[in-house]
Amino acid sequence: MSDSTSETVERPSAEQTVAGEVVELKDLKEESKWVLDTADLAPFRVKAGYDIFVVPNFAQDVLGIKDPRALLGQLEAYPSVGAGARIVPNVVQWVTGDNRALMYRGNVLKRGKIWLQRGDPKTKGYRRYYYTGWQWNILPATADVELCPEVEPIADAYDDWAEMRGVQRANHYIVTKYKDGSDDIGFHTDKPRDIAASGAKGKSLITVVKIGNCARPFAVRKAPAKGETPEAPFFCKSLEPGTAVIMTMEANLQTQHSVPSVPEAGPSGSIVFRTITRVVKADEAAKEMNKRKRE
Numbered sequence: 001m002s003d004s005t006s007e008t009v010e011r012p013s014a015e016q017t018v019a020g021e022v023v024e025l026k027d028l029k030e031e032s033k034w035v036l037d038t039a040d041l042a043p044f045r046v047k048a049g050y051d052i053f054v055v056p057n058f059a060q061d062v063l064g065i066k067d068p069r070a071l072l073g074q075l076e077a078y079p080s081v082g083a084g085a086r087i088v089p090n091v092v093q094w095v096t097g098d099n100r101a102l103m104y105r106g107n108v109l110k111r112g113k114i115w116l117q118r119g120d121p122k123t124k125g126y127r128r129y130y131y132t133g134w135q136w137n138i139l140p141a142t143a144d145v146e147l148c149p150e151v152e153p154i155a156d157a158y159d160d161w162a163e164m165r166g167v168q169r170a171n172h173y174i175v176t177k178y179k180d181g182s183d184d185i186g187f188h189t190d191k192p193r194d195i196a197a198s199g200a201k202g203k204s205l206i207t208v209v210k211i212g213n214c215a216r217p218f219a220v221r222k223a224p225a226k227g228e229t230p231e232a233p234f235f236c237k238s239l240e241p242g243t244a245v246i247m248t249m250e251a252n253l254q255t256q257h258s259v260p261s262v263p264e265a266g267p268s269g270s271i272v273f274r275t276i277t278r279v280v281k282a283d284e285a286a287k288e289m290n291k292r293k294r295e
Contacts, residue, residue, distance in 0.1 A: 058244030089140035170273035181265030194278035212268030
């Protein structure tokens with residue numbers, strides 16, 4: 001769910017197994033509803049000891065998304081800024097992986113992004129989510145979620161859900177598009193620098209809601225210590241559009257997650273909900289970007 005990836009990192013196949021057995025969620029029941037109560041997340045836990053939950057139909061049942069398969073196509077109507085194009089400040093737009101502001105160490109990123117936040121960045125400041133390879137020039141791509149009528153009611157519904165369960169509301173949303181099965185993201189842990197910590201205001205969550213035309217694998221493994229050989233994923237399963245992956249910040253730091261490439265797949269994507277604490281004032285952002293133009 002980070003926007004960076006070490007492109008050389010190992011990626012599992014869609015059929016990867018753990019200890020020779022296909023990973024299954026025994027409690028992924030085909031139920032149309034589940035009650036918004038803390039205890040009801042327990043059946044969707046992917047592994048004992050980790051607060052990571054995979055919840056089917058979350059988009060439909062909780063967020064009110066009628067058709068998570070169609071949502072990505074609706075969002076594709078927004079303009080794209082690719083190689084050589086200039087990001088228009090504070091409007092809803094796709095930044096493609098070949099735009100210099102999104103490229104990772106000079107390499108094309110194999111996905112496109114829309115950045116949204118609560119509040120107008122010009123007056124409220126930018127909610128900055130830092131990741132490895134982050135650049136100041138990507139910050140102006142952030143728009144107020146109010147300018148995106150497809151996502152704003154989804155953000156509102158998520159906050160209602162968060163309040164009911166006593167966890168922190170989200171204020172930052174990244175929509176990601178994988179154009180086909182070759183687009184992916186390697187194993188990583190979301191950087192905690194700018195994300196709220198769990199505390200008196202409740203648990204801080206990172207929530208990924210899958211959208212688009214097809215299912216894609218989502219893999220999770222224990223975060224290896226420095227110099228340690230990574231373990232095989234303890235979870236690797238193709239997730240249907242509408243499924244949510246919900247993890248606490250603590251679980252994020254314990255693990256790494258990825259969206260591995262697959263031989264064939266249509267357009268797919270996600271909306272990631274986070275609570276960001278780092279606010280960059282508009283004049284500070286402009287100063288930092290001007291400084292880098294002179295370098």
